[in-house]
Amino acid sequence: MDPLLLRVQADPAAALGPQTRRHPRRASDLRGIFQDAGALEALIRDGNPVIYETFEAPVPASEGHLMFGMTVLYPGRVGDEYFMTKGHYHERRLTAEVYLGIRGRGCLVVQTEDGRSRMLPMEPGGVVYVAPGWAHRSVNTGAEPFIFFFTFPADAGHDYAAVARSGFDLLVVHRTGAPAVVERSR
Ligand code: F6R
Numbered sequence: 785m786d787p788l789l790l791r792v793q794a795d796p797a798a799a800l801g802p803q804t805r806r807h808p809r810r811a812s813d814l815r816g817i818f819q820d821a822g823a824l825e826a827l828i829r830d831g832n833p834v835i836y837e838t839f840e841a842p843v844p845a846s847e848g849h850l851m852f853g854m855t856v857l858y859p860g861r862v863g864d865e866y867f868m869t870k871g872h873y874h875e876r877r878l879t880a881e882v883y884l885g886i887r888g889r890g891c892l893v894v895q896t897e898d899g900r901s902r903m904l905p906m907e908p909g910g911v912v913y914v915a916p917g918w919a920h921r922s923v924n925t926g927a928e929p930f931i932f933f934f935t936f937p938a939d940a941g942h943d944y945a946a947v948a949r950s951g952f953d954l955l956v957v958h959r960t961g962a963p964a965v966v967e968r969s970r
Pocket residue numbers: 838855869870871872881920921922934936942
């Protein structure tokens with residue numbers, strides 16, 4: 785393919801050009817990730833909103849390429865948990881990823897298969913390096929859309945099943961008017 789010249793801005797579809805691939809995730813796509821299943825079902829009945837959408841550049845998912853794009857994660861909560869992405873390991877575990885905050889406020893929750901976990905706050909201009917082997921999930925802790933840029937080896941693949949089995953140990957919840965990180969009770 786030819787080189788691309790794009791501009792990072794708060795409108796991902798415009799920034800990534802007409803060939804952008806958009807992947808919306810609705811509340812009904814997120815069953816099993818929030819602690820309060822009843823609150824999620826109520827949200828699904830109440831219009832099943834898009835919780836986040838990912839916009840990917842038209843890059844082939846093959847060796848040598850870097851996939852890149854932007855995620856828009858809308859504000860809101862399911863029970864006391866902030867809206868968040870499903871989260872995944874990369875199928876090829878030894879591949880990393882870079883996130884760059886563009887707009888809004890949130891964090892990345894990361895975790896390894898041997899049980900280490902961290903919460904990394906993100907704001908516009910902040911960069912997170914997700915090292916190889918760390919599962920990652922983003923969370924919108926603010927009142928406006930949380931938008932970030934990402935790039936990773938295009939053939940990394942996504943393993944959602946491992947995260948669905950183990951869950952993340954850290955939850956980001958709304959407590960007495962502010963975000964707080966708590967350990968999930970088992
Ligand atoms: C790609 C990546 C992000 C996420 C996106 C949606 O490797 O980390 O582009 O894919 O933020 O999150 P998931 O894929 O967990 O639904």
